[in-house]
Structures are given as C-alpha cells and as structure tokens.
Amino acid sequence: MxxxxxxxxxxxxxxxxxxxxxxxxxxxxxxxxxxxxxxxxxxxxxxxxxxxxxxxxxxxxxxxxxxxxxxxxxxxxxxxxxxxxxxxxxxxxxxxxxxxxxxxxxxxxxxxxxxxxxxxxxxxxxxxxxxxxxxxxxxxxxxxxxxxxxxxxxxxxxxxxxxxxxxxxxADESGAIGELHRPETHLIPNALLTASGQRSELQIFGSDYPTPDGTCIRDxxxxxxxxxxxxxxxxxxxxxxxxxxxxxxTGTGYSVLEVVQAVEAVTGRPLPRRVCPRRAGDPPALIADPSHANKLLQWKPSRNLRDMVSNAWQWMQSPTYLKAQT
Ligand SMILES: NC(=O)c1ccc[n+]([C@@H]2O[C@H](COP(=O)([O-])OP(=O)(O)OC[C@H]3O[C@@H](n4cnc5c(N)ncnc54)[C@H](O)[C@@H]3O)[C@@H](O)[C@H]2O)c1
The missing domain is CATH 3.40.50.720 (NAD(P)-binding Rossmann-like Domain)
Structure with a gap:
C-alpha cells in the first residue's frame, strides 16, 4: 500500500x-x-x-x-x-x-x-x-x-x-535519525543537552506538585x-x-526527577539542575490508559525509559545530528 x-x-x-x-x-x-x-x-x-x-x-x-x-x-x-x-x-x-x-x-x-x-x-x-x-x-x-x-x-x-x-x-536504534527541534522544548533532549555541556543547567518547572517527589509526571x-x-x-x-x-x-508515568536519574545513569554524568516556578497550565500527571489501542490494534509498546534515553543519547552523538545541529 x-x-x-x-x-x-x-x-x-x-x-x-x-x-x-x-x-x-x-x-x-x-x-x-x-x-x-x-x-x-x-x-x-x-x-x-x-x-x-x-x-x-x-x-x-x-x-x-x-x-x-x-x-x-x-x-x-x-x-x-x-x-x-x-x-x-x-x-x-x-x-x-x-x-x-x-x-x-x-x-x-x-x-x-x-x-x-x-x-x-x-x-x-x-x-x-x-x-x-x-x-x-x-x-x-x-x-x-x-x-x-x-x-x-x-x-x-x-x-x-x-x-x-x-x-x-x-530515537531510531540505528542512530541515523532522531529528534532535533529548534527551540528544543522537550525534557529528555534538554536533559541530554545539559549532560553534554551544551546547556549549563536543566530547568525543572515546579517541585511542589501533588506527586511522590513533587515534580510533574508524564507518560x-x-x-x-x-x-x-x-x-x-x-x-x-x-x-x-x-x-x-x-x-x-505506555500507561506508566515518570516524574521529571526519575527522568533526570535515567539521564545520569545512561550518560554517567551528574546533571546540574535548578528548580523554577511552575509553568501555567502544566497538570501534575498525564498518563495514558492505552487499553483501547492494546485491544483493538494489538499494540504493545516494547521499549522502556532507559531505551528512550540511551537511543536519544546515541543519536545526539551521531555525525548526522552534530552536522544538522550547527
Ligand atoms: N512530539 C511529540 O511529543 C508529540 C506529541 C503529541 C502530538 N504530536 C504531533 O505529532 C506530529 C509530529 O510531531 P513531531 O514532533 O514529529 O513534529 P515536527 O515538528 O518534528 O514535524 C512536523 C513536520 O511537518 C512539517 N510541516 C509543518 N507544516 C507543514 C506544511 N504546511 N506543509 C508541509 N510540511 C509541513 C515540518 O517541516 C516538519 O518536518 C505533529 O502533528 C504534532 O502535533 C507530537
């Protein structure tokens, strides 16, 4: 087709x-x-x-x-x-x-x-x-x-x-393509840009949400x-x-701090971070109930947070990314 x-x-x-x-x-x-x-x-x-x-x-x-x-x-x-x-x-x-x-x-x-x-x-x-x-x-x-x-x-x-x-x-496991947005607003690439020294610190928007560690949870x-x-x-x-x-x-949520920990574990580098005020309109937690897609489409995601972070990290060190970034 x-x-x-x-x-x-x-x-x-x-x-x-x-x-x-x-x-x-x-x-x-x-x-x-x-x-x-x-x-x-x-x-x-x-x-x-x-x-x-x-x-x-x-x-x-x-x-x-x-x-x-x-x-x-x-x-x-x-x-x-x-x-x-x-x-x-x-x-x-x-x-x-x-x-x-x-x-x-x-x-x-x-x-x-x-x-x-x-x-x-x-x-x-x-x-x-x-x-x-x-x-x-x-x-x-x-x-x-x-x-x-x-x-x-x-x-x-x-x-x-x-x-x-x-x-x-x-990012794709091949390392040939991945995420490159300008400006970058997403948490994982921004955390990796911080780990690689291209950002001086990661801004964390709010640490007083009604979540276990106080930071926002996303799926x-x-x-x-x-x-x-x-x-x-x-x-x-x-x-x-x-x-x-x-x-x-996936139906599972991770807090900003859990993503930070995953980035530190994958890169082996400590992540400088600063807590900033909450952003307007950011709900504490957004998690999917994907059961409809699981059932009707027979769809089951197979990759976890660590896979996402390590594939993105691999992509951000690829010649294609480095060339396109300049
Ligand atoms: N990235 C996310 O987490 C996310 C979450 C929910 C929904 N979405 C939706 O998924 C879609 C893809 O997201 P993405 O992150 O890959 O976005 P992206 O910005 O990387 O890709 C969008 C593409 O559309 C092209 N484009 C935009 N307007 C066009 C036009 N008028 N004519 C021709 N090409 C045009 C752009 O050049 C770009 O290549 C978007 O519709 C977005 O709203 C993304």
Whole structure:
C-alpha cells in the first residue's frame, strides 16, 4: 500500500516513514522542511512542498492509497503567543488536506493527535472516552481536526484513526535519525543537552506538585513504538476496523526527577539542575490508559525509559545530528 506521510521530515513522521518502508509499504514523504530536516529524506521517496500548494498536493494524492498526517506546529507555549499561526497551519491547511483527500477518493486517514485535546484530566490514567476540553490553542487545533474526521467519516465514509500521543521520546536504534527541534522544548533532549555541556543547567518547572517527589509526571513513549502503532492502525482500518481514537502511551508515568536519574545513569554524568516556578497550565500527571489501542490494534509498546534515553543519547552523538545541529 502507498502511504503519503505529511511531515515525514520531522521527528515522528521520519521514524514512521522508515518503519513503513521496512514493513513493505511504500511511503511518500510530503514536507516543506519548515521545521523538518533534509537528513530525514535520505533514501526516501519524497516531495518537498507546502500542504497549501494544491497542485503539488493533488499530484501527490494521486500516487497513494492512505494518508498519515504528521505535518503541524506543536509548541504549546508558542500556540498561546501566536494562535493565528497554529489555526492557519494546523486547522486551515489541515482541512484543505482533508478535503483534497476526500476529493481524491482516498479511504484511510491517520491523524497525529495529542493528549492536549483532553486538557487537565479529572482521572489518571486517562481513558479514551474522557471529555475533550483543551486549554491551549494547540490542543484546540488538534481537536478541530478530530471533529472534522468524525463528521467526514459519518457523512462520506472516510476511515480514520486519531492517534493521541503522549510524550514522544527516543530515537531510531540505528542512530541515523532522531529528534532535533529548534527551540528544543522537550525534557529528555534538554536533559541530554545539559549532560553534554551544551546547556549549563536543566530547568525543572515546579517541585511542589501533588506527586511522590513533587515534580510533574508524564507518560513517555518511544518514537518507534509510536511508529509501529501507525502501521497497526492502518492495517486495522484496512481490515475493516471501525474508525476511532486511540491513546498512545505506555500507561506508566515518570516524574521529571526519575527522568533526570535515567539521564545520569545512561550518560554517567551528574546533571546540574535548578528548580523554577511552575509553568501555567502544566497538570501534575498525564498518563495514558492505552487499553483501547492494546485491544483493538494489538499494540504493545516494547521499549522502556532507559531505551528512550540511551537511543536519544546515541543519536545526539551521531555525525548526522552534530552536522544538522550547527
Ligand atoms: N512530539 C511529540 O511529543 C508529540 C506529541 C503529541 C502530538 N504530536 C504531533 O505529532 C506530529 C509530529 O510531531 P513531531 O514532533 O514529529 O513534529 P515536527 O515538528 O518534528 O514535524 C512536523 C513536520 O511537518 C512539517 N510541516 C509543518 N507544516 C507543514 C506544511 N504546511 N506543509 C508541509 N510540511 C509541513 C515540518 O517541516 C516538519 O518536518 C505533529 O502533528 C504534532 O502535533 C507530537
């Protein structure tokens, strides 16, 4: 099956595109490289264009049977400062893509959604049927696409999976691709940048949360476990599975201090750190209840926190990362 991977030069899309290829699919990456990286396109069938380019998009859609849509902006704080940028790219351009998909008669669509659609959870682990009440523009843009998919599926028969990722982490075990965001806002790469001396200290936002050690707890999920879930979701839809949303996390949470300890253990270096005030809108704990994905997709993440940290550390010392970073 041929699959268009929008945002396939970015972090999660590049890992998924490679695993699609390794699993016998034919991925075609579509990315404008606004945030993504040319190194992710090496050896891959790719189109460098913006999703708003209708001609490029319809030509690409003629070549595929399914779409995996990763291309979006994903900074929560930036979405608060510049919501227009987010509604434009994530909703307006996302809807144009969806309409082009319907017009092209493509039947399968997989959306990169997020646990940010839930807002602060009333229950942890978060069940899939938790009401979606996002508290930032980023979460609202993803929810808008979820709503569109639900309506288009009911009206036009589009088969979709909305995959609500928790915290993606780690890198491909080959060391050839991995995470490189600018600015880097994620905890594990920032902790590793501190361990390597490129940051003077790791900022820890809040140590007085109602958690065992007082720091925030998140559900970290290896990027290749996420990639595998996309392939299982596509197979599920192709085999007649009903359109649905799925939480993608391990179901186990780690506090910031537990991540710090894992980084110190993997790198063998002490991590300078400073406790800063809490950030607005950071819930104490976000942990997935992934039972829906375990059951319907037969998806079981197989990599743990130490794997995520050591694969990311290996990637950050690779020639590709060091070259792209400069
Ligand atoms: N990283 C996470 O932990 C996480 C968690 C939840 C959800 N998500 C979602 O998963 C998806 C992928 O996340 P990521 O971390 O890999 O992001 P990323 O920024 O690394 O990748 C996004 C890619 O999309 C491309 N892109 C953006 N707008 C485009 C456009 N208009 N036309 C063509 N290409 C465009 C960028 O160049 C980039 O390569 C995003 O939709 C994000 O919201 C990520």
């Amino acid at each position: 041929r699959v268009l991977v929008t945002g396939g030069a970015g972090y999660i899309g590049s890992h998924t595109a490679r695993r699609l290829k390794a699993s016998g699919f034919q991925p075609v990456i579509f990315d404008n490289l606004s945030v993504g990286h040319a190194f992710a396109l090496v050896g891959m069938d790719s189109i460098v264009a913006d999703l708003a380019d209708r001609d490029a998009l319809s030509a690409a859609l003629r070549r595929v049977d399914a779409v995996m849509h990763f291309a979006a902006f994903s900074g929560v704080s930036e979405s608060v400062r510049d919501p227009r940028k987010y509604f434009h790219n994530n909703v307006q351009t996302g809807l144009s893509l969806l309409h082009a998909v319907l017009d092209a008669g493509i039947r399968y669509f997989i959306l990169s959604s997020t646990c940010a659609v839930y807002g602060p959870p009333s229950r942890v682990p978060i069940p899939i049927d938790t009401p979606r009440l996002p508290i930032n523009p980023y979460g609202a843009t993803k929810l808008a696409l979820e709503h569109a998919l639900e309506a288009y599926s009911a009206a036009h028969g589009l088969q979709y999976a909305s995959l609500r990722y928790f915290n993606a982490a780690g 970290y999920i290896h990027v290749n476990d996420l990639a595998d879930a996309h392939i299982l979701a596509l197979r599920y839809l192709h085999n007649g599975g009903e359109s649905a949303a799925f939480n993608l996390g």
